[in-house]
Amino acid sequence: MKHPPIAESRIIAYDEKQVIFWYKDTKTKKKITVTMDKFEFIQIILSHIPKKNFKIVRYFGIYSRRGYKHRQTEFSDEESKLIIRSWRDEIKRVFQYDPLLCPNCNTEMELVEICYEGSENYPTDDETFSCKPPPSNRNLSQQERMQLIIALIRKNQNGGGANIEVVISEATDRGIYREQILNDIQHLEFKGYIYEPKTGEIKSTF
Secondary structure, eight states, rough: OOOOOSSSSGEEEEEEEEEEEEOOTTTTTOOEEEEEEEEHHHHHHHTTTTTOOOOOOOOSGGOOOHHHHHHHOOOOSSSSOOOOOHHHHHHHHHHOTTTTOOTTTTOBOOOOOOTTTTTTOOEEEEEEEOOOOOOOGGOHHHHHHHHHHHHHHHHHOOOOOOEEEHHHHHHHHOOOOOOHHHHHHHHHHHHHHOSSSSTEEEEOOO
């Protein structure tokens, strides 16, 4: 967001004891070379680091207060409306990726905890993660089945419609009966969650 106190190109030499750099005098416009002890140089550089919680950027760019509403607003030809999105919806909108959708089995996950790199719970390279086998059809509620079907449609539509037979095939591999899948697809169409852009294809509406 801001230029450093001194450009690296202005540092001429460093011998582990002294730092040699140059600057241009604002009055004489002449280039002046300075040789300074390394600790004195670091002390001057550190003076540019603000105190904890001190806000440098206040009113400009993405940090401006009045700009917040503009960043969260979508404009249409008829009207503008304020849309406040969750972190999940924002990631889906920007990256076209659902962070709570398992990349292996396409089932919706639950956010349990956030761990940061270097923390005790952060996974290592040696750790491997595997999905539990999906439950059989008799253990899935209608809502869970429809969520899975919508996830499979999104996975296979690739900007257009998803082949209905591909969706049915992947859903049956996860333990859902074909008859139940067809009934759930009809129910999703009736509710307006999916539609058929052309024969043999289905597409999610959100």
